[in-house]
Amino acid sequence: MVGRRRPGWLWVAAVGVYAFLYLPLAIVVILSFNDSLLNAEWVGFTTRWYVMLFEDRALLGAAANSLFIALVSATGATLLGTMAGLAMQRCRSGLLRGLPVLVFAPVAMPEILLGVSLLLFFRQVLDLTLGLLSILIAHVTFSIGFVAIVVRTSLAAMDESLFEAARDLGASAWQTFRHVTLPLIAPSVVAGFLMSFALSIDDFVITFFVAGVGVTTLPLQIYSMIKVAVSPEVNAVSTLLMALTLTLITVASRLAPAALRLRM
């Protein structure tokens, strides 16, 4: 094999794009290990900002809230989103034909719009006290579409006669789902869960609108810390959050490559 030479400018462009995307993040990561309160220049290596994180009561509380919300809302979104994905694949005619657009819409809708409308919905329609429950419902709402897309994409790539073959060979509708459909879509379901988890734990805008006063999540807490000053502590917690998100998304894209390539 003769290696094909790629033009040099392509390399330059690629490096430029990656730098644009990741340089700010890299600076945050580097500064989180900088032994200086002022952030300005490199003084020396330290992990003391990370140690400090684990003594910050308010931050730990917010992190616990975020993890709980992410876990519960991702579970809920995965259940509902998987069902939506299955329904979309099954019912491609008749009443449910418009379903895909309706489920996918929140994915593309501006977050601020979704935040405001959810706020109005909770306060004026449901008369709900803002708090944990309203955050959970909001997070499920914006995650369902992602799960549905991933599940639907993997189903669409499958040979429909697989499911007929199962029925033909003696499996009831439930057994077909249990022994054939579910194992086949399992990677996409897990990918959907991980994405929902990542979306939930990172979300700021929508949570900002529906959180009320009682409950704080990690992004909200970081925001309130920044209002005082961009401390090395903020860099440290951001680094951890970034690492978690990156891991989740990487695993998810391994599990459902087709669906995620479509979106990302």
Place this chain on the structure above:
Amino acid sequence: MSLLEIRNVTRRFGRLAAVDRVSLSVDAGEFFTLVGPSGCGKTTLLRMIAGFEEPDEGDLLLDGRPLAGIPPERRPVHTVFQSYALFPHMSVAENVAFPLQMAGTPARDIDGRVREALELVHLDDRAQHLPAQLSGGQKQRVALARALIGKPRLLLLDEPLAALDAKLREQITGELIALQRAVGISFVFVTHSQHEALALSHRLAVMNCGHVEQVGSPEEIYARPANRFVAGFIGTINLLPVEVREATPAALRLFAGGLGEIISTPQPGLCTGDRGTLALRPEQVRIIADGGDPMTENRARGSVRDCLYLGDVTVYRIAIAGGVVIEALLANRDPGVNRFLERDAPVIIGWARDSGVFLRD
């Protein structure tokens, strides 16, 4: 009583009748084939037998009991799909065990029966492979083993050989016949290959546009096609427009433009002046060197228009007076020697009076 009875079954998609008033019966232990051009409703008929579609009109009976309303999983009918539909997340053994597990067979019996089924299709050494690790022919055999292991009354095969190359098709065709005999299960086999239909079946049904045109043994269908469609679809055939000159119990005299008078086998119910077609197989047409063949009552002079050398046989297209072209097929008994006819060479062709079938228009 036949195993499967199809009575006047119709299935419509919108305004199109994909299957149109079809009546058929399949006997126990029979290898029955549905053959016809693409889109003639073969798959739709099969899907109604399997339970994936319900007929709009008519009845399906298995062992005399109506199948209406019985879901696919409760019909003793299994299908081999064209795409094989092997479960990609299960090993070969797990795929084959699937019907037994669904039927609640005790776990201790399953292993033995899976081994037996895989031996039947010569795949016992591939039990732990995943479908993705198998060749097309091997996948096809796993699909067969999986469909047979539950001992269905009826096995439906929808173009199971379509995805295989010619050599493999031939080999598996032979294996299928042996397999069907060994298990004694009735097969309903769908194909649009006339060769497979003739080679495999006890009986076959030729379908066209949702209708059944003719049902019969391969010999009946080939030698006595009921109409022009069947004649043209199964094998190649010369179709000559003719008119009845004289129809007596002793002989049928026909007249064809360019050929003159033709003597054919008598058929009841014809009278002078009836128009129709004489269907004549190319292998029934002789090419006579010096006119001395007493077996051929019918003669015509012509010249070779072109010839197609196929190895075992050569197909000659002979131009007769009046623009009629007749195909004649000659076996190449001594390869290299028999290609004696050049283009435009004058020849005499002939065929016996009992060759050919008169088909009414």
